[in-house]
Amino acid sequence: MTTLTIASLDPFDESAMAAWHATYNAAASYQRSYAAPRALEEMRTQLQMENPGERLLGFTGVSGDRVVVTGTLSLSLKDNLEQAWLEVHTLPELRRNGHGSAMLSHLTAEAQAHGRCLLVTEVAYPYDARVDGSGHPDVEFLRNRGFELGIADVQRVLDLPADEALLEHLIAAAEPMHRDYEFRQFRGRVPEDIVETYGELVGSLLTESPMGDMEFEVQVMDRERIRAEEKISEASGRTKYTTVALADDGTAAAYTELVVARHTPEWAFQWGTLVRPDHRGHRLGVALKARNLLWLQRECSRPRLVRTYNAEVNTHMVAVNERMGFRPVERLGEFQRRVEPGW
Ligand SMILES: CC(C)(COP(=O)(O)OP(=O)(O)OC[C@H]1O[C@@H](n2cnc3c(N)ncnc32)[C@H](O)[C@@H]1OP(=O)(O)O)[C@@H](O)C(=O)NCCC(=O)NCCS
Numbered sequence: 481m482t483t484l485t486i487a488s489l490d491p492f493d494e495s496a497m498a499a500w501h502a503t504y505n506a507a508a509s510y511q512r513s514y515a516a517p518r519a520l521e522e523m524r525t526q527l528q529m530e531n532p533g534e535r536l537l538g539f540t541g542v543s544g545d546r547v548v549v550t551g552t553l554s555l556s557l558k559d560n561l562e563q564a565w566l567e568v569h570t571l572p573e574l575r576r577n578g579h580g581s582a583m584l585s586h587l588t589a590e591a592q593a594h595g596r597c598l599l600v601t602e603v604a605y606p607y608d609a610r611v612d613g614s615g616h617p618d619v620e621f622l623r624n625r626g627f628e629l630g631i632a633d634v635q636r637v638l639d640l641p642a643d644e645a646l647l648e649h650l651i652a653a654a655e656p657m658h659r660d661y662e663f664r665q666f667r668g669r670v671p672e673d674i675v676e677t678y679g680e681l682v683g684s685l686l687t688e689s690p691m692g693d694m695e696f697e698v699q700v701m702d703r704e705r706i707r708a709e710e711k712i713s714e715a716s717g718r719t720k721y722t723t724v725a726l727a728d729d730g731t732a733a734a735y736t737e738l739v740v741a742r743h744t745p746e747w748a749f750q751w752g753t754l755v756r757p758d759h760r761g762h763r764l765g766v767a768l769k770a771r772n773l774l775w776l777q778r779e780c781s782r783p784r785l786v787r788t789y790n791a792e793v794n795t796h797m798v799a800v801n802e803r804m805g806f807r808p809v810e811r812l813g814e815f816q817r818r819v820e821p822g823w
Contacts, residue, residue: 549568636787681732740783
């Protein structure tokens with residue numbers, strides 16, 4: 481068998497980056513109708529630019545003269561300091577040769593060397609597979625290497641253009657329940673006057689939404705990080721559409737975000753949606769999502785599909801999505817594994 485050589489990816493090396501991406505893209509799209517691999521330009525920018533909140537590293541596994549396996553490691557720098565988020569992708573035609581395991585061991589050692597002891601990853605599998613994914617090759621890969629399912633999610637999609645009359649009806653029906661809130665919408669940068677309250681709300685998404693056994697901490701989304709991530713987003717071609725509900729004391733009570741990416745313009749991505757626990761019960765969730773989608777659709781005609789992920793157990797958010805017309809297409813398992821830190 482040819483030996484595998486694993487090395488760090490230099491995102492400034494154009495041909496190395498293109499070869500890395502071709503393998504990642506082929507692996508991430510294999511046998512999936514609703515895969516959404518990040519575009520080369522987007523990935524390159526994210527790997528090249530400094531982010532005070534997160535360090536993103538790429539790795540390449542070469543056998544002969546081919547990149548047969550890729551890896552990424554993401555290290556949160558302001559919070560969740562135990563964690564390392566990782567991804568492994570092997571060319572479909574070269575699977576079951578030990579390449580994925582070798583990359584996973586390499587990423588594990590890197591994570592340990594950075595003092596991380598909680599490895600986190602995710603894997604997609606068909607909607608008609610078992611909820612926990614057992615039996616699917618990629619899930620078995622993780623389970624056989626010490627990972628456990630933390631939470632099972634479902635990807636739902638909505639074909640665009642969405643039914644505007646339905647969205648307007650949802651907005652109007654919910655309105656009497658939240659007359660005391662002010663809605664603000666912004667494309668791109670968060671307005672300076674709400675950056676702190678918005679950051680606090682967004683930072684609590686991982687702890688305030690259902691996360692099963694996943695061990696997430698509150699994220700520190702301070703002004704420095706928000707502004708840095710906005711620059712990276714802009715440079716990588718992403719545009720974020722946000723709708724926020726402000727309580728009468730100016731606090732951000734709820735938000736929702738949709739993202740369109742210049743390099744994959746046919747898709748819009750639903751990012752976070754959160755209503756703070758003390759502001760629930762006012763139909764802010766449905767109102768925000770319907771308002772944001774209506775706005776995006778009127779501003780930007782290129783996306784043909786919106787994608788959203790929800791925990792299987794997040795019945796409230798799933799009900800909101802289904803009312804808007806989303807349909808389930810694929811499952812996603814979030815997995816984790818504890819290891820010894822390496823220092
Ligand atoms: C998961 C993935 C990285 C594995 O890559 P690989 O190079 O085939 O990995 P290895 O050869 O080291 O290990 C494959 C393991 O997967 C599991 N596996 C694969 N096919 C399987 C099947 N049909 N039934 C049961 N287990 C299976 C086994 O544990 C197998 O190990 P074995 O061959 O020693 O039995 C690859 O399939 C891939 O790129 N998938 C898409 C991305 C992804 O889901 N990544 C995982 C999350 S990071």
